[in-house]
Amino acid sequence: MPTPRQLEMNRRDLMVVAGACAAFSTTAGGARAQPAPAGEPVLSEVSFSVNGRNHRLELDTRTTLLDALREQLHLTGTKKGCDHGQCGACTVLLDGQRINSCLTLAIMNAGAEITTIEGLGGVDNLHPMQAAFVKHDGFQCGYCTPGQICSGVAVLDEIKAGIPSHVSHDLTGAMAPTAAEIRERMSGNICRCGAYSNIVEAMTEVAGRQG
Amino acid sequence: MKFDKPATDNPIDRLQVVGQPHDRIDGARKVTGTARYAYEQHDVVANQAYGYVLGAGIAKGRIASIELDAARKAPGVLAVVTAREAGDLKKGPRNTACLLAGPEVEHYHQAVALVVAESFEQARAAASLIKVEYVAAEGAFDLNAAKDKAVRPEGDDPSLNDTHVGDFAGAFASAPVSLDETYTTPDESHAMMEPHATLAAWEGDKLTLWTATQMVAWGVTDMATTLGIPKQNIRIVSPFIGGGFGGKLFLRADVLLAALGARLAKRPVKVALTRPLMINNTTHRPATIQRIRLGATKEGKITAIGHESWSGDLKGGGPEVAVQQTRLLYAGANRMTAMRLAELDLPEGNAMRAPGEAPGLMALEMAMDEMAEKLGMDPIAFRLLNDTQVDPEKPKRPFSMRRFDECFRVGAERFGWSQRSAQPGRMREGNWLIGLGVAAAFRNNLVMKSGARVSLDAKGIVTVETDMTDIGTGSYTIIGQTASEMLGVDLDKVVVKLGDSAFPVSAGSGGQWGGNSSTAGVYAACVKLREAVAQKLGINSTEAIFAGGEVKAGNRSLSLASATEAGPLTAEDTIEYGDLDETHQQSTFGAHFVEVGVDVATAETRVRRMLAVCAAGRILNPKTARSQVIGAMTMGVGAALMEELAVDKRRGFFVNHDLASYEVPVHADIPHQEVVFLDETDPMSSPMKAKGVGELGICGVGAAVANAVYNATGVRVRDYPLTLDKLLARMPDAA
Numbered sequence: 001m002p003t004p005r006q007l008e009m010n011r012r013d014l015m016v017v018a019g020a021c022a023a024f025s026t027t028a029g030g031a032r033a034q035p036a037p038a039g040e041p042v043l044s045e046v047s048f049s050v051n052g053r054n055h056r057l058e059l060d061t062r063t064t065l066l067d068a069l070r071e072q073l074h075l076t077g078t079k080k081g082c083d084h085g086q087c088g089a090c091t092v093l094l095d096g097q098r099i100n101s102c103l104t105l106a107i108m109n110a111g112a113e114i115t116t117i118e119g120l121g122g123v124d125n126l127h128p129m130q131a132a133f134v135k136h137d138g139f140q141c142g143y144c145t146p147g148q149i150c151s152g153v154a155v156l157d158e159i160k161a162g163i164p165s166h167v168s169h170d171l172t173g174a175m176a177p178t179a180a181e182i183r184e185r186m187s188g189n190i191c192r193c194g195a196y197s198n199i200v201e202a203m204t205e206v207a208g209r210q211g
Numbered sequence: 212m213k214f215d216k217p218a219t220d221n222p223i224d225r226l227q228v229v230g231q232p233h234d235r236i237d238g239a240r241k242v243t244g245t246a247r248y249a250y251e252q253h254d255v256v257a258n259q260a261y262g263y264v265l266g267a268g269i270a271k272g273r274i275a276s277i278e279l280d281a282a283r284k285a286p287g288v289l290a291v292v293t294a295r296e297a298g299d300l301k302k303g304p305r306n307t308a309c310l311l312a313g314p315e316v317e318h319y320h321q322a323v324a325l326v327v328a329e330s331f332e333q334a335r336a337a338a339s340l341i342k343v344e345y346v347a348a349e350g351a352f353d354l355n356a357a358k359d360k361a362v363r364p365e366g367d368d369p370s371l372n373d374t375h376v377g378d379f380a381g382a383f384a385s386a387p388v389s390l391d392e393t394y395t396t397p398d399e400s401h402a403m404m405e406p407h408a409t410l411a412a413w414e415g416d417k418l419t420l421w422t423a424t425q426m427v428a429w430g431v432t433d434m435a436t437t438l439g440i441p442k443q444n445i446r447i448v449s450p451f452i453g454g455g456f457g458g459k460l461f462l463r464a465d466v467l468l469a470a471l472g473a474r475l476a477k478r479p480v481k482v483a484l485t486r487p488l489m490i491n492n493t494t495h496r497p498a499t500i501q502r503i504r505l506g507a508t509k510e511g512k513i514t515a516i517g518h519e520s521w522s523g524d525l526k527g528g529g530p531e532v533a534v535q536q537t538r539l540l541y542a543g544a545n546r547m548t549a550m551r552l553a554e555l556d557l558p559e560g561n562a563m564r565a566p567g568e569a570p571g572l573m574a575l576e577m578a579m580d581e582m583a584e585k586l587g588m589d590p591i592a593f594r595l596l597n598d599t600q601v602d603p604e605k606p607k608r609p610f611s612m613r614r615f616d617e618c619f620r621v622g623a624e625r626f627g628w629s630q631r632s633a634q635p636g637r638m639r640e641g642n643w644l645i646g647l648g649v650a651a652a653f654r655n656n657l658v659m660k661s662g663a664r665v666s667l668d669a670k671g672i673v674t675v676e677t678d679m680t681d682i683g684t685g686s687y688t689i690i691g692q693t694a695s696e697m698l699g700v701d702l703d704k705v706v707v708k709l710g711d712s713a714f715p716v717s718a719g720s721g722g723q724w725g726g727n728s729s730t731a732g733v734y735a736a737c738v739k740l741r742e743a744v745a746q747k748l749g750i751n752s753t754e755a756i757f758a759g760g761e762v763k764a765g766n767r768s769l770s771l772a773s774a775t776e777a778g779p780l781t782a783e784d785t786i787e788y789g790d791l792d793e794t795h796q797q798s799t800f801g802a803h804f805v806e807v808g809v810d811v812a813t814a815e816t817r818v819r820r821m822l823a824v825c826a827a828g829r830i831l832n833p834k835t836a837r838s839q840v841i842g843a844m845t846m847g848v849g850a851a852l853m854e855e856l857a858v859d860k861r862r863g864f865f866v867n868h869d870l871a872s873y874e875v876p877v878h879a880d881i882p883h884q885e886v887v888f889l890d891e892t893d894p895m896s897s898p899m900k901a902k903g904v905g906e907l908g909i910c911g912v913g914a915a916v917a918n919a920v921y922n923a924t925g926v927r928v929r930d931y932p933l934t935l936d937k938l939l940a941r942m943p944d945a946a
Contacts, residue, residue, distance in 0.1 A: 040286045041333065062332040071331065076251035077244015079453070081404045082486040086870040089404055117244035126239065134238040137838045141683030142241030143404040143453030149242060179883070186878040190870060192404050192454050193683045194845025195838060196881040 051119030068106035077117035088189030091147035098154035117146035132202035140193035177207035212735035215789025218894040228695040232834035250408040262482035263334035266320030270863025271350035281340040287333030290476040292325040303433030307528040318558040319864035320491035325468040350556030352863040361551035373549040382515035382545035386506025394574035398856035399496040405453020411469035412479035425455040426719035427678040433462040449710035455682040457562035490868035497560030501574040513543035523555030532567035542599040565906035576650035576914030611795040611895035614826040618802040622824040626804040635925035643808035646923025650915035652801030656902040657724040661732030662715030662785035671772035679717035679729040685835030697737035699757030723903025731786040731897035739782035747774040799827040803915035814935035828893040828902030841884040843908025851916035
């Protein structure tokens with residue numbers, strides 16, 4: 001837990017510090033976020049299932065789950081928007097829960113059951129959430145869309161399971177898929193094209209159908 | 212096809228397909244993750260390697276030394292490219308700074324090196340082993356400090372000139388009611404979701420680039436210039452683009468470095484800019500300082516209107532054209548505008564969604580709100596009193612169509628504008644101070660030459676090919692609708708192929724010219740194909756009616772596909788424009804209505820309701836057009852309330868260069884949004900009778916938010932974005 005002293009640093013201070021750090025490191029040739037590697041990459045085997053199919057991969061241990069999906073398994077429906085857990089474009093379902101796949105190393109997920117956008121439905125058999133996104137035009141460029149849809153599916157499950165959010169009035173009571181709940185819970189998925197209003201309508205329709 | 216007379220009746224007017232709210236024809240691919248973007252072309256060429264870009268750690272100066280040995284020897288590394296390995300590079304005409312630094316560094320995070328390796332992890336690790344020593348030079352990074360040294364922008368473009376009509380100084384000095392205020396807008400970032408990305412592959416001296424670009428033909432031309440190779444040797448493929456907003460108009464470092472890396476490594480190479488690199492490496496919307504002077508009679512007739520704007524850019528760059536709407540939006544006999552450009556060493560400033568109008572209207576439309584209050588007038592009544600049907604600088608030049616007043620009247624009724632209290636700070640719900648704001652939306656309609664090829668096969672399938680791009684705008688769908696309407700086939704019988712330089716050159720996506728211009732190009736090609744079909748079928752093309760997969764003339768009716776008995780038919784044409792956009796001012800109009808709540812204790816602002824009423828010619832697809840407008844409204848909320856690139860004025864870079872610290876609107880920031888399109892057609896714009904709409908939605912919305920915040924609180928903040936720290940000290944008593 002942060003101490004009160006730490007909390008005194010507000011966001012603006014933090015940016016000043018971050019700026020200073022970046023500036024100081026520049027003359028030496030740029031910041032190094034991680035120690036420089038000396039030898040060959042360390043490889044490790046990992047097995048998990050993706051969309052119901054088992055995969056056994058030998059991976060550089062630095063490989064994120066996102067890059068394993070995109071670059072090894074060529075499941076490019078899962079998008080890399082920031083690689084820092086800031087945008088939500090890489091959201092997948094991991095053992096039924098949503099996760100930013102850029103923030104977890106692939107080898108940390110041995111035995112996991114992963115569902116990506118390709119696993120929810122295909123062009124000829126759309127998942128109800130996918131169909132609702134098309135109907136309500138819940139996207140434009142389409143790049144954040146798989147992440148929005150994976151998040152959207154998980155959000156409705158979270159509400160059904162009674163998991164409260166910042167806007168829930170009653171932390172232990174039944175949750176309803178209201179627009180406010182949807183907006184709050186979806187806020188980790190950025191859409192720069194600004195399809196939010198339509199996404200809420202798509203999710204509301206699916207939530208209604210689920211009953 | 213030359214479009215030089217106003218459009219008359221044509222097959223588009225049937226509106227069987229065009230004008231209908233069809234779902235996107237590429238929608239299923241996007242929602243299933245099967246639409247492939249630039250970095251995802253795994254199967255187009257074998258043996259792809261990974262490139263990782265290192266950006267400069269200073270804003271200005273030169274590279275004294277660069278040590279590459281450790282990186283070259285790192286596991287998996289295939290090649291390291293710097294300016295030395297790149298050889299002689301020219302600068303493309305649309306770039307201000309070079310895309311690869313060395314030895315000079317022109318801005319922070321300008322690319323210094325590319326490491327190519329077998330894997331992304333190896334390339335990234337090796338890039339961290341490159342040691343660069345810089346000699347930093349003094350730079351100018353503060354617009355406010357450089358303002359007095361700013362000069363009139365260089366260049367022959369008349370739109371950069373100072374403008375004077377009548378006697379502005381005299382009229383302003385003698386005006387019974389006047390306003391003289393200064394407004395500022397910050398540097399902003401496009402922050403599109405898909406990072407700039409390219410896969411490059413050489414085959415001999417032929418280069419193929421799978422990339423994310425709004426303008427395929429510009430990319431080919433500028434890449435040819437940069438590398439010094441013939442245009443014919445370059446092919447660009449860009450079928451899906453994960454957002455652009457102007458940030459993907461021009462050739463960027465990912466394209467150049469992928470090509471250079473592939474040449475050196477003798478392997479196809481793919482490169483994506485990392486998110487933290489994007490903001491300083493690429494372009495941004497420049498900050499502005501804007502002075503607005505308004506003079507009016509006591510009755511509210513504007514007698515003097517003046518707008519000056521200061522912005523900065525790298526040497527050789529251009530200004531943010533923030534005054535341009537002020538030349539056209541309101542009447543007033545005495546007028547002036549001027550832009551001044553300061554030389555700054557920040558990253559390159561360039562177009563971002565509605566360049567000019569977006570920040571310009573944030574200032575002008577706040578000034579109009581302030582002036583209305585000074586006059587004791589309703590802000591809508593004040594605007595409509597100063598409406599004009601002619602170009603205010605050239606009164607003999609009419610607008611092609613201007614239903615500005617109707618936008619406000621329809622919007623006021625629908626939004627419940629009469630509920631607004633003219634006096635600020637009077638509406639309250641619990642802790643929330645409620646305010647209503649309004650602003651005008653205005654953006655010119657630009658028409659651009661645009662080509663397409665259309666073919667018909669024996670199964671009756673129509674295929675459209677054009678290098679037009681779909682950056683989320685809905686190009687695939689409206690182009691499909693256009694061909695479907697013109698040839699009388701169902702939309703599912705039309706195949707649309709976009710974003711390939713092997714196809715005819717189109718208008719591309721930018722400046723809200725793409726939708727109208729590219730469909731007009733498809734219209735032109737379809738007219739030619741109709742003629743070819745009619746000729747094959749032995750009927751008069753002017754009498755032929757194309758409908759239901761058949762061609763009818765008199766009492767004859769033949770299947771469309773039967774025209775292909777001797778083989779498929781193909782037609783190609785380009786729409787070109789006469790002087791209708793000179794004889795008539797073509798613009799798009801709208802009115803934004805916003806309701807906000809401002810927390811009386813914390814000054815946190817929440818947008819509660821939004822409505823835009825737009826008059827933008829024929830709406831080709833109300834569903835995708837509406838998405839364009841709500842998306843632009845969302846970006847406008849960002850500009851009003853949160854978006855700001857924080858400038859480190861000592862080191863010269865944008866500090867908050869990622870999506871956690873450069874805040875853009877998220878779901879929780881945006882309420883339900885409503886859009887109304889006035890039913891209209893503008894025969895001056897093109898045979899489609901449509902106009903641009905993609906940027907209209909962001910024009911003015913920031914001011915509408917700011918005016919609503921003022922109405923809620925009585926606190927006027929002229930320094931965007933309206934973050935709560937700027938409101939807090941002046942908030943009304945919470946009790």
